[in-house]
Amino acid sequence: GAGVSQSPSNKVTEKGKDVELRCDPISGHTALYWYRQSLGQGLEFLIYFQGNSAPDKSGLPSDRFSAERTGGSVSTLTIQRTQQEDSAVYLCASSRDGGSNQPQHFGDGTRLSIL
Amino acid sequence: AQTVTQSQPEMSVQEAETVTLSCTYDTSESDYYLFWYKQPPSRQMILVIRQEAYKQQNATENRFSVNFQKAAKSFSLKISDSQLGDAAMYFCAYLRGSNYKLTFGKGTLLTVNP
Numbered sequence: 001g002a003g004v005s006q007s008p009s010n011k012v013t014e015k016g017k018d019v020e021l022r023c024d025p026i027s028g029h030t031a032l033y034w035y036r037q038s039l040g041q042g043l044e045f046l047i048y049f050q051g052n053s054a055p056d057k058s059g060l061p062s063d064r065f066s067a068e069r070t071g072g073s074v075s076t077l078t079i080q081r082t083q084q085e086d087s088a089v090y091l092c093a094s095s096r097d098g099g100s101n102q103p104q105h106f107g108d109g110t111r112l113s114i115l
Numbered sequence: 116a117q118t119v120t121q122s123q124p125e126m127s128v129q130e131a132e133t134v135t136l137s138c139t140y141d142t143s144e145s146d147y148y149l150f151w152y153k154q155p156p157s158r159q160m161i162l163v164i165r166q167e168a169y170k171q172q173n174a175t176e177n178r179f180s181v182n183f184q185k186a187a188k189s190f191s192l193k194i195s196d197s198q199l200g201d202a203a204m205y206f207c208a209y210l211r212g213s214n215y216k217l218t219f220g221k222g223t224l225l226t227v228n229p
Binding site: 031033035042043045048056059089091093095098099100101103104105106107108109111 | 147148150152157158159160161162165167206210211212213214215216217218219220221222
């Protein structure tokens with residue numbers, strides 16, 4: 001596609017429910033990133049994919065968070081047993097490869113609200 | 116660990132005027148990249164400008180330019196002839212060479228007054 005596409009745009013759910021956030025990167029981009037943007041913490045790195053593998057999951061805040069990427073394209077970020085502190089905007093980005101000379105292009109994010 | 120500091124939570128500028136947003140960073144690396152991203156209310160992070168640390172020449176993109184002071188670890192963004200569409204949150208970001216993990220500052224909210 002023309003840009004990084006994320007869905008849903010907004011998600012409201014009750015505490016304790018599981019949620020899935022989807023990211024469709026720019027066609028041909030092998031690298032994919034998830035970031036979280038919250039009021040208290042600013043923008044934080046969560047996870048990096050190169051193709052289908054995730055060499056760096058160091059930013060995932062707890063084992064309730066997981067992510068996968070299939071076919072080297074679409075990625076899903078799953079949060080299990082959601083807590084109120086999970087409320088944030090989740091941003092996805094992609095780049096041509098994982099090299100630092102390749103700019104990261106961001107989607108519009110998913111605003112997650114936990115009641 | 117690398118840190119990025121934006122000391123101005125909010126700034127305002129009159130339309131057609133010039134404004135400078137400040138950013139400082141802390142790193143012991145010599146190979147790195149610096150970025151300014153713009154985030155309008157639509158939430159999409161848009162890359163405004165990029166600077167490679169090994170380049171002495173300051174990057175420019177149309178009305179946007181940077182003042183990169185490597186020794187001082189300073190990376191300010193100048194917006195000339197400000198337009199209403201420039202109103203947004205601006206984030207300074209750091210990327211270590213051969214890495215992929217962007218480190219962001221807290222952001223500066225820019226208001227453009229007509």
